[in-house]
Amino acid sequence: MAARLFRDISKLMSKSTGDITKRKRPPAAGTPVLVRLQPDLLGPLDKAAAELSExxxxxxxxxxxxDWLIGHGYLTH
Structure with missing residues (x-):
């Protein structure tokens, strides 16, 4: 009985794992850039994000x- 229960649970887990794998996001284009922000910048960043509806x-x-790059002429629209 325990062996059958284990097999049934294993089957369910393998099916659910397969579903999760299918839902992964596609790889994003671009180059990752790691930036550490100090706590005094996080609050204003979060406020700006909310105001920008991001x-x-x-x-x-x-x-x-x-926006900064466009405003300073480094990037065109």
């Missing part, structure tokens, strides 16, 4: 950098 810090950082 869902995450990385999205807010990308938007802020892009």
């Amino acid at each position: 869902a995450s810090r990385p999205e807010a950082i990308r938007r802020i950098i892009k």
Whole structure:
């Protein structure tokens, strides 16, 4: 009985693991850049992200950098 229960649980786990694997995000284009921010920048970053309606810090950082580069003539629209 225990052996059968173990097999049944193993089958269920392997199926659920397969489903999780299928839901992974595709690899993102671009080069990862690690940036450490001090605590005094995190609050303002989170506030800016909320005001920009960005869902995450990385999205807010990308938007802020892009806007700065455009504003200073380093990047065109």
